Amino acid sequence: MVSYEVYLLIFVTSLGTVRHYIGFARCLDIRRAWHIENAPAWAKPGIGKKSFWKYSVLEGGIPSKQEALCAKAQWAAIRIAAEPLIARGGPWSRPTLSDAMWTQIKRAAKASCYQDLFDLAAECPTGALSRHLRDLSFSISSQGVGTFAPTKKKPGRSGTPGNKSRRDQIASGSL
Numbered sequence: 001m002v003s004y005e006v007y008l009l010i011f012v013t014s015l016g017t018v019r020h021y022i023g024f025a026r027c028l029d030i031r032r033a034w035h036i037e038n039a040p041a042w043a044k045p046g047i048g049k050k051s052f053w054k055y056s057v058l059e060g061g062i063p064s065k066q067e068a069l070c071a072k073a074q075w076a077a078i079r080i081a082a083e084p085l086i087a088r089g090g091p092w093s094r095p096t097l098s099d100a101m102w103t104q105i106k107r108a109a110k111a112s113c114y115q116d117l118f119d120l121a122a123e124c125p126t127g128a129l130s131r132h133l134r135d136l137s138f139s140i141s142s143q144g145v146g147t148f149a150p151t152k153k154k155p156g157r158s159g160t161p162g163n164k165s166r167r168d169q170i171a172s173g174s175l
Contacts, residue, residue, distance in 0.1 A: 002026055004068035006059040006075050009035070012052045013045035022076040022089025024068045028055060042088040042095055069133055070114040077108035091132035104129055 007028055009021040021043050025031035032055065035043065046053065058075050062068045076090030084102075088094070092101055104120065104127060111117050121130035169175035 003060070004062040004065065005057050006062065006068065006071045007031070008056050008058050008075075008079070009043065010054045010056070011043065011046035015045070018086055019043070019046065020079060020083065020087040020089070021093070022058070022072060022079055022087070024062075024072040028057070040088075040093050042093055066133075067114070070117055073108060073117055073129060073132055074111060074114075077105050077111070080105050081109035091128035100124070101128060 004024050004026055005028055006022065006024045009023065010018065011021070012018055019042065021040060023031065023040070032053075035053070039046075059071050062071055073090040076088070076092060079087040079089065080092055092105055097105070104124070107120055108117060108129060111120065117129065118133065121127065121133050124130060166175060
């Protein structure tokens with residue numbers, strides 16, 4: 001059976017400041033390798049000092065992805081509320097957070113169970129916590145600003161093949 005872990009990454013940026021990032025993974029070793037290739041925005045300033053990255057498990061043996069998302073959000077809220085200048089993670093991984101996000105973080109840090117997190121997320125369905133708990137990729141839909149829909153990637157190659165593009169440019173006289 002697959003289980004998940006919520007982890008804390010402590011690292012030093014290239015300017016010498018300490019930062020904390022809270023995430024979750026099925027396999028922490030794979031996540032470490034992934035951070036080298038595609039670090040979260042909050043961790044990018046520490047890329048030059050990978051040897052100073054320290055991982056520790058905050059909670060392990062989480063049986064489902066949904067529970068792992070909840071645990072990650074709750075651990076992130078607690079850590080960010082306690083250390084707002086150096087901690088990010090979960091739904092609040094951006095370097096800068098809005099006032100609405102700070103309010104949500106403070107309330108999520110006081111949540112006593114996962115149901116409290118879902119109730120908080122339901123108050124703002126387009127908020128970061130709500131999107132995080134649904135674990136969907138979002139894009140602004142054509143129906144209006146502020147409405148979100150799951151993104152679906154089309155199979156196959158993206159864009160126009162080069163030979164067709166060059167043929168059309170020659171025909172139009174722009175190449």
